[in-house]
Amino acid sequence: MEALKAQFPATNFTLLAVVLALPLIGAFVNGVFGKRLGKAGVRLMALSALGGSFIAALATFLLLPKGEGGGTLAWTAWRWFSLNGRMGQTIPIDVAFSVDAMSATMMLVVTGVGFLIHLYSSEYMIKDPGYHRFFAYLNLFCFAMLTLVMADNMAVLFVGWEGVGLCSYLLIGFWFGEEKNATAGKKAFIVNRIGDFGLLVAMAILLYYTGSLRFAEINANARNLLDPVTIWPFGNLPIESQWDAANPSANALYKAIVHLFLPEKGIQVYASTLVGLAMFLGAAGKSAQIPLYVWLPDAMAGPTPVSALIHAATMVTAGVYLVARTSAVFLMSPAAMATVAVLGCATAIFAASIGLFQHDLKKVLAYSTVSQLGFMFIGVGVGAFAAGFFHVFTHAFFKACLFLGAGSVIHAMHARIHDTDKSQDIRNMGGLKKYMPITRWTFLLSCFAIAGAPPLAGFWSKDEILWRAFSTKIVAPEVGRLEPLWTWPSWLGQTIYWVGVVAATMTAFYMFRAYFLTFHGEFRGWKVVAGWKEPKHAHGHDDHGHDDHHDHHDDGTPLEGPKPHESPLAMTLPLMVLAAFAVFAGFLMAEPIHFEPLGHILAPVFTRAHDAVVLRGEGVEKLMWPMMGPGVAAFLAGTGAAMVVYLNKGGAPEEAFKKAAPGLYKLIYDKWRIDELYDAVVVGMVDALADIFTTADKWLIDGVLAKLTAAIVAFFGTVLRTFQTGRVQVYGAAMAIGLAGVGFFLVRPHADATVDDSKLRSAGEVVISAAPGPGYEYRWEGTGTEQKDFGPLREVRINVNPGETKDVKLHVRNAFAQEATHSFAITRPGRGFPSSAAPVPVVPGGVVPAGGGSIPAKDIPGLINPRGAQ
Amino acid sequence: MTVPLEYFVIVAAALFMTGAVGFLIRRNLLVLLMSIELMLNAVNLTLVAFNRQYVGGHAGQIFTFFIIAIAAAEAAVGLAIVLAFFRLRSTVRSDDADLLRN
Amino acid sequence: MSPLDLVFQYWPAIGAGILGALVPRGDASTKQRAGLGLIAALTTLFVIWLWPTEGGAQAAQAAEAAGEWPHLLNLLIALPIVGAAAVLFIPRQMLSVLRGFTYLVLGIGFVASLWLLTVPMTAGWHFQYIKDWMPSLGIRYHVAIDGISLWLVLLTTFVTPIAAYASFGSIKTRIKEFCFALLLLQGGMIGAFLALDLFLFYVFWELMLVPMFMMIGVWGGADRVKAAIKFFLYTMAGSVLMLAAIIYLVWTHQKLTGDFTFDYLALSRVVLSKNAQIICFWAFSLAFFIKVPMWPVHTWLPDAHVQAPTGGSVILAAVMLKLGTYAYMRFSMGLFPGPASNLSANLAGVAILGGILYGALVAWKQRDVKRLVAYSSVAHLGFVMLGLFSATPTGMQGAVLQMVNHGVSTGALFLLVGVIYDRRHTREVDEFGGLAKVMPIYAVVFLIVTFASVGVPGTNGFVGEFLVIMGTFLSERLGKFAGIHTVGAAAGVILAAVYMLYVVQKMFFGPLTNPKNKHLPDLTVRESLALAPLVLMIFVIGFFPSIFLDRMKESILLQHNQYKVVSGQAILFADERDAKLLPEDTFSPAFLKGMPKKEKPAEPPAGAEGSQAALGGEGKVAQ
């Protein structure tokens, strides 16, 4: 051990590289060279990759430094990129991985359960043509999940986060032949993407306030998040008082309407709550909580081992891991934690209710996963991060075992019923305990575990969560003079506890309902005929793919077939291992009996949570054992009821209920019609918006900008075309007319003159100078000196005393003895009436006035006609 | 007393006006060409007349000499065009020469 | 350097080469194996050579760098243009000579552009070359490169040969004119990226239009002429306004300093009067927004793309659109920082609503794949413009990186669309279904490129968008709007997934119903070799973005600081009537290297200095 510790220093722990690299290499090799390796080669590659990674993970777990500060093993690959923070400092984002107690356990779960599921699916998918593709995706998924779990900063976590979403897209849509599967894959990816949107916004806020994305630093300066942010009215929208000040003269009605929209005081929220909510949106997307859970039931379209690995053990728990990892941030805002807890609780009860009436075995398990996740979020929501995480740990085992059990049952059913929906329908099953003993016992044990039977794993983890919900309260961090943070109402903890108990009973009920319908009673699949041989004409089993199958046996004759066979060892071995874990894993953190090795390991990770979450009252801890009663009672009630309804009476009461309240039954069976609601509201709205934009784009923007201008130009074109007749004489005539016009203009004399009245105001003196012309002669009138005949005199000086108006006439005669006259009225503003100088054309002074480098701006804008409206 | 300058100018102007009006009114291509010749001759006449007035050199006359040369070339090419046009549209009406119109 | 050391030092490249060679399935031709192996090896070499360290290696490289050969930029610009002229003399029938010559010229261009990477891109201009062109008007042939234009030039020299190689597969008529257009286009584009003299920039800006107009007009689809004309008129209308603004700016500068110059460095000192500044800003920016394309003036892009041939479409998307964004960053933000910063909040709103969300939603509704990809580039470039409007070092770095990303991923997308167009001669999405069974490799490549353009981490799209989103939130220019803008931009990430996965599902998944799709051949050797470098580049940028970011960081910091200081000054001192001249020390000396010096020893007109003294350049540009 010491040699290993010496070989791998804590800060540059290259063993992490091995844990990550093996699945990646496995994925690449299987993906690219899979077809050439053949099924055995692919199987060997995939299993060895996961096995090696599991061993490395185990070594990492053992080598974890047990120091008090929560020892972490870190390894940095290379500088990914760097950002510039708010104060201009560069924030390096490295491809760095660090492992502490929590992520080490998660690694064990991912690689351990992953290895078992790889073993299982190597047998389950043996007849599928896309064998190598399946294992490539599965290995890639494990790589992405490990990246997520071992990430040191949120950017690398995000890589894992979306990588996992990508792999679930590929795996759910594995049999892409059928439209249904591809749509389910797309739906899963898009809903996850909505969650990622939340995570992106959370990262932006964290970067802004805490100045870094590394978890260590985020948790360290989480207090910076306690800074109020006005979310409404954003941007330049005024609040009421500002608006009133801005336009006081608005009439009453208009003012009332505006006050309707504008708030009196800007709504302020703490940045920590914003981050919390954004991160919970991300977690909800990934772990299928209330708003974004719709993708998980549809994800059952993928092969069963996929559901086992992704939708039970690893991916869906990523949300819980994220919340646990950034616990310091959540602790900064009790409001966010309350939302997490309440929504978790709502999801638990809601999903459980749907699970009651589902007929598809995998759908039942899917909804049970959603509801169990609800429990985990209750755990982390109430501040019991360790308990929430422990439930993740135990849930991974018994839910994986349940899914694999279901897989083995479906595998058996496939012998004769090839249609995917029928082969998973529990109404076609029954009485399989005779034929599949191992699957039956492992399934039973896991049912006990999930239902919360006392000694088993489920009981310890679920009870721990409910107890913590019941007994603790969260101390809100003090914020000095700012408005104090929202604190939990005292009754919230208890209500969550009791709702949790009800959900637990439901869980017990539907789990045992599924168990009894599948394994007890008589077999409803097909008439079992001893020594039944596969009829020759029937199509071969080559194409195990589910795309273009159709079942031609439904033509009324009862289906015959062989005895349903027990799954081979490769499938039953993982079942047994998982069942064993499901039974004994509970003792890793059995707090009531104070035997909690895992608790001690996780303690350093959640030190901050330890002092922020205290007991509600003094004597509360004494209630620990009594409060376990309701939990156990829930288990007994649920199981008993299921036994009565389905074992003794063979499902009659369910029929009775169906007839009694058909509407309610239908509603619950159709998953409370949430999917239809989402389609109508969210998808419908976006679709309508897209239609509006498309039509606007086609007609409004393209139409106006491109087609309208083109039309205008074309119109002017046709108008001008009529002048071109094409006959020479017409052009000659036009020229002649033009010639005549020019001649006329040239011949006529023009009497223009410029009046320089710059000194009119001061000295009352005006200089009028006439414009020169070819052979022009001038005669002035009214300038005092009479002038009878025309002379060359062009310029005249006139004196005007104040208040007087003088009228000057100018006669011009040209060489052809044509005459023209022009008169000017010069008035000097004196006392008395204002001057009304005749409209005098003034030629703008061209010269640049000296002095000052600046040019008179009045003629600059004139030079370029302002095109844009300002 | 020789014939004064104005008489020649008036005759030239009359000649020019006849040529111009002829050009505008008639639509036979040949007549157009002939009226152009008329206009050119009118101009020649004025040039020679003014050269006679200012006898410093023979600028006017030399100029007329070149105008005659050019007029000859112009007539030759004009007629060739008329011929080609006739071959194309088998008519000499100037109105028919409107291929460029549309 | 014995062969053993060589092997030891470059083992990853050799390993990648062998791996690349092994990838194609059993029956692949040796040409494909050799090609893929070579491409893989070269890409790994590229990564090793520029391995992102803490600047240590860069300093080492600087030591033994061969210095800046001044004529490199002239070579990059002149070679394609001269090549284009030379192509005209090659007889039309000798197709292989034509193609060979084009590959030669483009190849030399690419190798020469790799030389640019040897020099560490410190702030300021590199490989600068100045020569008087029309001294009387003050027009000079002034070209230089800095961090920002470095990667765009490399993108051009990287994408054009690929586009040429791919389009020689599908272009069968008038090969000679196609080579001419291609080479002229490359010369024009590189010239536009490198020009620092406004006149020279305008010349290259217009020169680029002609070959692209030819490409769309001659080798395009059904009504290609209408689309080509629309493309040409849109850009021309914009750039004519820009020309007017340039002339006005030069005229004002002449009034202030007494000598004519079109040089960007000199003109950036001019602070026009308040409304003249806004008018000129809009004149410049409209030309660039048309090119980007931004929301209201984008309708030419889908038509141009739908009608353009594959090669033309790749170049149009990969490089020409970047000119709009690059020019906005360089000239609009450089010459008129005042109005740019005042309007940045509103423009960012347009970029998000009009660009990212609008582009994505309209793309979702398109039935023609190429039109869908065209609208997706409107969305991607909305991100780029948002990065520029946020005016933070992170945002701007994200913007420039996103320009390169968009070039790579959308270029690859257009190549892929070209693949199915060559087979089925239709781009209607409903015509296809269940292609994944018939063309598995094509499906895998399409999926990878789809995830690159959607921005899944590990690919190039993510890094660009992540930087832009972080930059938007940190930006003080956007002030109170930063939050809502970040939410809007992040929402774009969802819609991007929506429309891309929609088209992937419509084309690849689901049952194979259309009989015509039953026997479509998978990727040919030419197509796979054309796509390989782009796909590898997607992962290289995705995993090692700091190769690119380190080289553009300093120039962007310089541009950002200058933008902050000068916009402050411009807003403060722009008064109602008179234009002013900022003192030289408001700009960093590295920026002003190569500014036209006043040859006249005569003391500049007294007035000019007097008014500046009052200004007092207290706003220093932090080096």
Place this chain on the structure above:
Amino acid sequence: MNKVELAYFGLCSLIALLGAVVTVGAKNPIRGAMGLLSTIIGIAGLYLMLAAEFLAAIQLLVYAGAVVILFLFVIMLLGPSAQSKRDARGAVARYVGAAALLVSGLGAMALVMRTKSVTPTALPAVPPQFGTIESIGHELFSTALVPFELSGALLLVAVIGAVAVARGKQVDPTLLPAADAKSSQTSAPTAGQTKEARS
């Protein structure tokens, strides 16, 4: 101003003006060509009065000898269709144009007449050798040498141009199918060819 000179001037200008009117007014182009001939002769006479013997000779030689003959030659070549029938289409534009021209011409002449010189300016005495071939030839080959050479070149070009245009499309007879070898000379269309309807 002695009588003989005045009479000679009146005669020549009468011939010229009448010729012009006939050229423009004649329906038959041949009569028009004859009118042109008389104008040219009239002007030649006036040249003689203005002491421009060389020009008078050139006028007669070039104009009368060559240009008018060329006109006649083409008219003969075109035959009867050289005469276009009258119709009033497009008359308005033409007459308006002619009227405008006349008005502006007469107006200008009136203006000129009304101005300054009441008495007509007498022509000065004619220096010896004025207008003779030697003096013009002397001046032609000294000051106006360049225009002279250029006009030579111009004439050459004009000739080549005329030949090229008039020649029309030569159809290589050997290429034609043997049947209509006889109508190889397609360049000269027969008169009977119907004129295609003009829309």
